[in-house]
Amino acid sequence: MPKIGNIILPDYPLLLAPMEDVSDPPFRRLCKMHGADLMYSEFISSEGLIRDAMKSRMKLDIFDYERPVGIQIFGGDEEAMEMSAKIVDTVQPDLVDINFGCPVKKVVCKGAGAGVLKDVDLMVRLTKAVIKGTSLPVTVKTRLGWDEASINIDEVAERLQDIGVQALTVHARTRAQMYKGHSDWTHIERIKNNPRITMPIFGNGDIDSPEKALEYKNKFGLDGMMIGRAAIGYPWIFNEIKHYFKTGEKLAPPTVADRVEAAQNHLIWSMEWKGERVGIVEMRRHYTNYFKGIQDFKQYKQRLVTSDGHNELFDIFNQIKEVYANYDNALTGQ
Incomplete structure (x- = not known):
């Protein structure tokens, strides 16, 4: 069973991805009801939190029935990341997650999200700042690399684990791919098989059916998987996958x-x-x-x-x- 700090997750947990304008408390509540094991807030700008921006503050709302739940932050400035981690600490989620994967231009332009994939030293410094600012376990979500020619997830995984990151979720696309083309989980499998890596490794990208979930579970041997777009308007996917894992049979679709x-x-x-x-x-x-x-x-x-x-x-x-x-x-x- 994967462990993140003191959080013990079920065997092969299903995580709900943090999605902007989607993963708010009402949506998370539905996904929890239908089998999500670990969920995250929408990503929150570290600068917005420090400025006390209303929208950012509202995203800190978490409820006991959601637990375990993580709050995800992003930013490109060490001081702001440390301060925002301290603010997150006050609402006591179960963990703090850092977004080094968002490919959207307005985030990347600020040297945050997937923009940090071009500078692993900066990624390490930003992560250290967050770890310094919180007493909670720190996890990271990222991508394979900036583009096909610069896939650096192996180095990223080792260096993040070395400074104290307690779990890593990898969206199996590069930033250049955005959400297009196929995800390639073989890179995540390689990290999982690295004898130096002991933290849980979760895969993300293209899980849209119980059949594919089982195929990827068996094929890549990771610690769990994260589901994003397939859960939008279809929170049943979590229990459908769990049922299929257990029985090899598909649940009847929702009426x-x-x-x-x-x-x-x-x-x-x-x-x-x-x-x-x-x-x-x-x-x-x-x-x-x-x-x-x-x-x-x-x-x-x-x-x-x-x-x-x-x-x-x-x-x-x-x-x-x-x-x-x-x-x-x-x-x-x-």
């Missing part, structure tokens, strides 16, 4: 009623956490994913993304359940 319940819970929790107006508006981006692949759904989606009141939205949800009750029976074979 339309299951999807409505998840979307409705997500909306309720979003309104509770963000306030009604913001909760309703920010939920709109999720409906396409919750109801993907359902026939003739366009008119309902249009109403979901234009309705402004929660009562109206709940009425639409009820109509969807009624209209698609027979569709559910077809889905579940009843």
